[in-house]
Amino acid sequence: MEEGSARRATLREIAAAAGVAVSTASRVLARSRQGLPPSSAAAERVLEIARQAHYEPDAQAASLRSKQTHMLGVLVPHLTDIVLSTIYEGIDHAATELGYQTVVANTLDSPDEQRRRAELLLSRRVDGLILGDAHADSPFLAELAARGTPFVLVSRTHDGFDSVTADDYAGGRLVGTHLADLGHRRIGIIAGQPYASTGSERTRGCLDALAERGIDTPRDLVIHSAFDADGGRNATLRLMRKKRPPTAIFAVNDMTAIGVMGTLRDLECKIGTDVAVVGFNDISIARDLPVPLSTVRSALHQMGAEAARLLVARLRGETSDAPSQRRLPTELVVRESSDPTVRTRGRSERVPRKASPGHNGVPIQAPARRPTRRPAQ
Template sequence: MSQEFTRGATLKDVAEKAAVSISTASRLLDDRHASKTTETARRVREAAALLGYRRDYAASSLRRTGTSTIGVLVPRLSDAVMGIFYEEIARECERRDLSALVATTGDDPHRLRLAAQSLLSRKVDGLVLTTARTDDDFIAELRSAGVPHVLALRTDGISPSATTDDELGGYLAIRHLADLGHRRVGIVAGPTYASSATMRLAGARRGMLESGLDIDEELFAGNGFSVEAGEEAAGRLLGLPRPPTALFAFTDHSAIGAMTAAARRGLNTPGDVSIVGYNDIPLARHLPTSLSSVRVSLDLIAQGAVRLLLDAEEGSRVFPPTMIPRQSSARIRPV
């Protein structure tokens, strides 16, 4: 981590004494939150007073200079989910007379650090990141440096986050297909570094177990969220000697890729293979065969992320998903 992120050990001492995260201590010691009278705020201020802590604005890359701007980090804006999410963040910021700056990372750890440093150099008031990876320690570096931040759509289980209940979402998708009579369901999975993908997989496995579905490791394929990744993984699954009668794809984009793979094999959706996606992007309902999908409340997640970042709220926010059946999933044909 670059030295520009360093706040010094005293803020960490305050956070430890007050039993809060470093980012929470930083927010509550900001002059803009001087009117906060919660028990947490009182505890943080008392700890700062007892330790003789004085906020060093000159040493901080996040010193308040009236920018009233937050930085938003997303893998790519060409992804409909990320584009919609950023628009919701910008809408919530506008409601608060704030601005939002976005930077893309390509889901690459090196580009993530460069993008974050670029935003922080513009003295944003904090970061909203949809880019948390379980195989990278960048979020831990932000915590250690006391950089105000909130995770969104993904989580590391430590930093404040606003997400959907992805485990429940995966479970709902499988139960929907099981209720339609499908016993052999293929999983078009996502990248293992994304908590959203691992939780959807955990929920899918739970749904399979409870529904008595085949849990065959050959039915699990894929490691990406894109249309191309979905088409490749679905092609492998549909080419099995005993192909699945239904597919659950971890994003709507990969579900669209799965529909393409089915069509290339001369299969009809849902006549030959039912398909369920995830996120319920606007395109899902407008496809020639409308896509069944697990709806994620991107507006609520965006609002929750901004509140966690700017209102010094603690903990995390988890919003429930909803299964939306459409034409792409249907009752299995009798043999």
């Protein structure tokens, strides 16, 4: 990048020359335009390189900044999903308190639809975006950062960008610990889609906790699926067709777990006795199912509110240049789907995040499995 070059330098080139992430360079330049001083040596380096290169910001991004509408755009995979709708309620509540309005769009978890909906929201001059549909393998986030578009990820995370999520890895560890302490040694994991950090982090946490207890999980017991009841049903059939089916199943979200439980009932398996089931998120119906669902509780409403506050703080120049990745604590709620003895004790058992699940920390043997009806091969 030569000073005086006729070609306008890009934000990506500025970031590369300064040795920082594109998102960091974008925030440094945004703070500078607001008259705020650099907050670090790296920020000073970005500003000096931009000055030497006669850097000019993207026209669309400049327009977005100069004509604030106090509107935030929100992208979610499916607003009909109770998890995403609860997160959105948190976003909208916090945004309203901060003097902003929100507009939400469904992307169907499709990268092409995400791009189309984001461009539509930006054309309506929203001040920034909250994205609940980040794909680990998509270049779109880097493109948004390169254009100087303010955004925050919620529910899912991606290295180098602002995000607010549950501590998915820690939640997965809680599940692995709980099932191991109950005596299970063959555990199936329905891991969701591989492009979503939620599923991959929850799966990794569970596998690590099991490995630390000497429990090996064969690769064919980890099955990817859609994040819905149908995905849970299909994945459960694959698991239960195996010559040695699992004695426990961890589904990385509650709707998938509900599909798991439906299929187990169809196969005449007794949930919690023949096969233990654990989900994730603790949606409102989890405790009211015919067999109440053990699950990891995450603060969904708070997650959305924190994402809105972080984005507005960015828009107002109230934060440092470094990416902020906030992880909210998780908590295991033990119910009858994994531990039928909860019923005899007359209450659901809530296990603190850092505690060792089980009966007073003492491992017990998994109950004997009764014969099950196998699906057709």
